[in-house]
Amino acid sequence: MYLNVHSQYSLRYGTMSIPALVEEAIACGVTQMVLTDINNSTGIMEFMRECDEKGIKPIAGLEFRKDKRLLYMGIARDREGMKELNDFLTEHNLEQKPLPDVAPAFANAYIVYPYGYSGQLKANEFLGIRFDQLNKLFNAELGELKDKLLALQPVFVADKIDYRLHEYLRGIDLNVVLTEVKTEDKCGRTDMFLPPGQLEAKFARYAFILDNTRNLMNRCVMDYPKGRINLNRRTFTGNKKNDRELLEKLALSGMEYRYGRSDKEALRKVKHELKVISELDFCAYFLITWDIIRYSSSQGYYHVGRGSGANSIVAYCLKITEVDPIELNLYFERFLNAQRTSPPDFDIDYSWDEREDVQDYIFKRYGSQHTALLGTMSTFKDRSIIREIGKVMGLPKSEIDGFTDPTRSRFNRENEAFRKITAIYERMANMPNQRSIHAGGVLITEDPITYYTALDLPPKGMATVQWDMYEAEKIGFDKYDILSQRGIGHIKMAVRLVEENQQRKIDIHQVKAFMKDPGVNANLKLGNTKGCFYIESPAMIQLNRKLACDSYLVLVAASSIIRPGVASSGMMGEYIKNHHAPDKVKYLHPVMEEQLKETYGVMVYQEDVIKVCIHFAGMDGTDADILRRGMSGKYRSKREFERLVERFHELALELGRPEAVIREVWRQVSSFAGYSFSKAHSASFAVESYQSLYLKTYYPREFMVAVLNNYGGFYDRALYVQELQRSGGIVHLPCINNSDSLVNIHGVDVHLGFVGVHGLNENFIELIPEERRLNGAYQSLEDLIRRTGIGLEQAIILIRVGALRFTGKSKKELLWAVHLLLGAKAKPSSSAELFAVEAKNYSLPLLVNTALENAYHELELLGFPLSMTMFDLLQTDYRGDIYANDLINHVGQIVRMVGQYVCEKTVHTKNDQKMWFGNFLDADGNTFDTVHFPNNTPVYPFRGKGCYLIMGKVVAEFGFASVEVLKFAKLPILPNPVIC
Template sequence: MYLNVHSQYSLRYGTMSIPELIGKALDLGITQMVLTDINNSTGVMEFMRACDAKGIKPIGGIEFRRNKKLLYIGIARNKEGMKELNDFLTLHNLSQTKLPDIAPAMQHAYLVYPFGYSGALKDNEYLGIRFDELSQLYHRDLKAIKDKLLVLQPVFVADKLGYRLHEYLRGIDLNTLLTMVGPEDKCKDTDSFLPQGELERRFDKYAFILDNTRNLMNTCVMDYQKGKVKRNRQTFTGNRDEDKELLYQLAMKGLTERYGKDHKIALKRVKEELRVIDELNFCAYFLITWDIISYSMKKGYYHVGRGSGANSTVAYCLRITDVDPIELNLYFERFLNEQRTSAPDFDIDYSWDEREDVQRYIFERYGKAHTALLGTMSTFKDRSVIREIGKVMGLPKSEIDSFTDRTKEVENKNNPTFKKIMAAYALMEDRPNQRSIHAGGVLISEEPITYYTALDLPPKGMPTVQWDMYEAEKIGFDKYDILSQRGIGHIKEAVRLVEENLQRKVDVHQVGELMKDPTLNARLHSGNTIGCFYIESPAMRQLLTKLGCDNYLTLVAASSIIRPGVAQSGMMKAYIQSYHDPENVKYLHPVMKEMLEDTFGVMVYQEDVIKVCIHYAGMDGTDADILRRGMSGKYRSSVEFDRLIEKFFEGAKALGRAEETTREVWRQVSSFAGYSFSKAHSASFAVESYQSLYLKTYFPREFMVAVLNNYGGFYSRWLYVHELKKAGAEVQLPCVNSSKQVVSIQGITAHLGLIGIQGLESKFIELIPEERKRNGEYRSLEDLIRRTGMGLEQVIILIRVGALRFTGRSKKELLWDVHMLLGKKNKPLNDTELFKVEAKHYKLPELINTRLEDAYHELELLGFPLSLSMFDLLKTGYRGDVYSSELISHVGKTVKMVGHYVCEKTVRTKNNKKMWFGTFIDAEGNFFDTTHFPDSTPVYPFRGTGCYLILGKVVEDFGFPGVEVIRFAKLPIADNPVMS
């Protein structure tokens, strides 16, 4: 009788998860019900699976609302009916039009209007009446509507506690106080499953309404194919046999290009992979990915194929990936095997400004009815939820701030208000909050995708399904990951700049040659890698130096052991020690030596963990696959891990392994959970790192400009400007007659772009260089204003940042001029003038700007000074007793240093105390690193950007020097002369 049931996917309204709904229904003996979440069908497929598993008949539907008003409820008679409802909602979501008062005609779905609807009802349309509305039927002639009345008992909450949660959700959704949530804003406290027999008792005087409802629900059958079904597009050519033949031809052609004509090992491997791909019906998946890559390559887009897909030699031959699996001994089974329970996918990276065109191609090539972006579901979590709860409770900001301050956890523990907030938080935590868009997943379906979901139109502007990647996999979709990353943008832009600025053609795809270049490997060894993809962070630069990394294979390992799980387990340190002393490696067991000799007995990759579980503990391929999934933070489950631990120890015991050894092996295995990379993933990253390294080494100025123009990387913008200057560039402040929107370089002169000026409106960032290109350079301040229509505030920003220095007038003179021109006008006139009349000029006393004033202007408007360094701004001339280059000769000594803050990293010790790692540059422009232990450090040592005086002990780890901080203080800078 329940044809209006809501789950927590009725966002910020419904309170029960689908398992909770079904559990309640089972307890009450309910045999069928309709899931009708508000304006979405997110949970319908999950609902059907869960109901089928518990013996309840599922029926899909959608409740359509406009603002707070219930318009009508759609109930699917079958699969086609679900598509009709999804299509209707999709139409309005994508066109961004309001839902109509009256639903369109539908052939396979019922529509239920709330009681009181006065329009004519079609054959498939009904009126829903609540038990508290039955009094309105007294003394009324029901002949005309008798067959149209249905029981309407909405379900939103489970009990009183659920109703309180509902009220909090409504307050958060409406951004109002709990006391201001009115009856029209929320459900009734009776909107729940009623005790068994209660609903029938309330309608006992109108048994025909119960019969109507039961009969309608009995006609509904969600006739979806059950079990594990592949929903992706099934063929590329339209025929499976033709797909198989085309994939074979492409693979053989690529085999010759990649390996030559007589590579027997590659030929054998490709044929074996093709057999598995065909048997598992993955030919179309490979061909569609190849098609996407082919399109992007024809457009001149650079891509990186990474992830477990790089384990496939076929993918390498199709140029989906650029990592040679044979060279790296990567096994295909990690990507695709007969026992694999999860859908594999290719991760294809593009530059941020090219990905959207690739996505557009996919939509056009495979049809909008069959293509959609993957969604995500964000949940209520973290301290932000405490803030939201505090707001709806009406607490003052200061009190809310104290509740979200981790340093006040102890004193808040017994606060009754805080306890109340945490009780609400416990109810709300991890429940869905809002739908969003996946980082890059694309679905291409065989049937129209609206059989399975309605579509949203997020800011991205492309149709997006209403569920996430986990649900997509359970339904039977294999996603295509079309991602973007800044590193590719750096490479692409740098190549273009080299061609423009130096008139040289650059090929970064001959990676094999790059890996043999001793100059590149020497730079890698030195850790001088700022701006280079994945190898520029302080931790990575330290690791490269400690390893003395000077080759591709070591870099592949470094890309994996840098991950937190490896470092926390102590295996990173063990790897470095063994790398430098391979003769003295002690293996836990002969199997460990057999499996891990290449990595000195240390599990570095996901593949290593799987090999150990199979060969040391006798686990089968299925368990190894579950373990791999358990290791990736995406699928972690304590139930899975508990089961695997038991199997691991039982299997090891059966093989006669020593219990103590097994415990240590498992410790190393489990420490990887959620952090490790696949070897193929690391190898893909290392390829891109070499390409970045090549450009940084041989074209450092163009490369650093490319980094700046692609939103930087690990560090703040000022550091990349610093690196650009170190590379020999003459870096100039923005100028309206020289600067483009972004940083530009000509010869060795680089002009900062207008886009970096804080407060300058985007329309002027675009207009200034465009107008200059059309009509020539600006001749004066007046000319700039006349041609761009800029107002007083915007011109002042340009003057203060030095962008009008071409006039030859000082900033103070220009500020006087602009106030004379615009000071009394609300907005400058930009009309065409019959005659150009020059503005009057007044003789002023000499107005001079100091370099200190300029530096303060730059700090404010660029975020960093260019005219002076931060060291030049210090009140003291002291620069430390020791510079970075001298640290290695002072190991064990206490030194004083002055450093310009670059970045920091916070970690927690085994005792759960905070400690920090800092990175600085000294007055010579070189990096050094600091460690701040809890016992010698205040609650929070850093005080933002600037220079610090550091007293500490010099330590050394595998040839890398650092400073263990004893005392630490930020140094004052010279007063702003304008403010003094």
């Protein structure tokens, strides 16, 4: 009898999750109900699954609102009706037009208007009347209206306490304090399931209304298939037999390209994989991925294929990936096993500025009705909830800040307002807050996707489903991951810059040659990898140096070892130690030696978890993979996961494994698996790392320019500029006659671009170089103003950053001049002048800018000084007792160093205390690392960018030296002189 039920997916309005909603309905004797969340169908499929499991009849619907005003409810008669409702909402979302006050005609859905609607009702349209409106029917002549009245009892909350939570949600949504939430902005106090029989009692005098309602609901049947079925596009060619034949043809042709004609091992593996792919009905998935790669390659786009699918030799032969499964001895079962119901993951990375075109191709190739981006659901979390609740309560910002400060937790517990916030927080935590867009997931479906969801149009401008990847998987959809990353942009642009600047063409795909290059491997071993994808962070540099990493295979392992799971389990150190002394490895059990000899008994990759579960604990491949996925957060059935954990221990005991060994193996598995990569995934990253490192080794200047122009990587922009200078680049300040919007390079001369100038308007960033290209170099300040129409404020920025130094005038002279030219004008005229009027010349005293003034201008406008170093700005000439390259010779000694701050990383100890890792440059520009233990750093904290005096003990591990900090303090710089 409930036609208008809402879940938490009525965002910042409804309070009950789908399971809670169904449980509450059961408790109130409800046997059928309609889920009608506000302007979305996010929860419909989950609702149907939950109701089917609990024995309630689910009916799907939507509530349509405009400007917070209820227009009407749509109730699907069947699957076709739900599609009609979703299509209707989708049309208005995608075209960004308001919903109409009157619903269109639906063939398979009913419309229910709120009582009071005065329009003409169509055959499938009704009026919903609440029990508190029944008095309006007293002595009324109903006539034809009698058959159109339905009982309307909205459900938004579970009880009175839930209603209070609802009020807070409304306050958060409207961004007002609780007392300013108006009656019309929230639901009624009785908008909940009523106890059994109570709703019928309220309508007892109008039993025909109950009959109408019951009859309508009885006519609704949600004829969706039960359980998970494959809803992805089922064929590529339109015929499964043709799909199989095309995939085989492409794979065998690709095998010849990759391995030659006579490689029997490759042929055996390809044929075995093709058989399994066909049996599991994944041919279309492979072919569609191949088609996406084919298109992007035809456009000249670089890509990196990774994910578990990169374990596949067929994927390698189709050029989806660059990872050779034979060379790496990749574990087939991590990619596919006979029990697998979903295809393997392919994560396809493109340059950040090319991905959107690839997505656009997918939408056009496979049709807008069958293609959509995957959504996500962000939730209320931790501090954000406290802040939101505090604002709704009307608390001052300072008090709210105190509530989010973990150091004040003892005081907060005594605060009544904080206790109230905590009570609300506990009910609101992890509730859905807003819909968003997945990082790169794309769905390609067999049936129109609106059978299952309405579509949103987020800022990205492409149709997006209203649920997330977990719900997609449960319904029966598997995503294609089309991702972007800056690293590919670095590579693509660097190759182009080398061709333009040095007239050399590079085939960046000759990765196997790069892997054997002594110069490239020497830089890898030395940690000279800043700017290179995945191997540039201090932690990765440190790991590679400890491993003395100088080969592809070691780098593949390192790419997974760096993940938090291996490090937190203590197995990173174990791996490094065993790597240097493989003959002294002590294996936990003979099975571990048999399965993990390649990684010295240490679980490094995700497939290692599967191997251990299968061969050590005796689990089957499906359960082992589900266990791995559960640890990585990709499997949401907690009950099933806990059953598999118990099964791991039970089966291992049945096989006679010693209990102590089982406990230690499980400790390693559980602490590691959620944060590891598959081996193929690591190998894909390593391939890209080698491409970057090759460019940095032999074309460092062009490479670093590409890093800067693709908006950097792990480090601040200043560090990449320093890397440019260390590689022999002569870096110049922006100049209106030499700079472009981006950084450019000519020979060894590099001009910073206008993009990096803080405060410079985007219009002038593009206009200044474009006007110069069209009409020649600028002759003077006056010429710049006349040709670009630049105003006073923007002209001052260019003068202060040094962009008009070609004039031979000092900044102060130019500032005088620009104020004389533009000081009295709000904005110069944009109309063309008939005659160029010479500027008046004035006799000025000698105006000179000091080097220190210039450095401060650069700090302000670029974020770093270019004409001086940060060390030059120090008030002291002291540069430390030793430099970075000499650290290894002072192990065990207390030293004093001066370092320029690069970055820091905060970690938590086992006792939940904070400790820090720092990264610094010495005066020669060489890097060194610091460790800050909890007992020291609060006394001597980081204070942002600048140079620090560091006192600490030199320690070394596997030949890598760092400093355990005892004291450190930020050093003062020369004061900013009086500047214009």
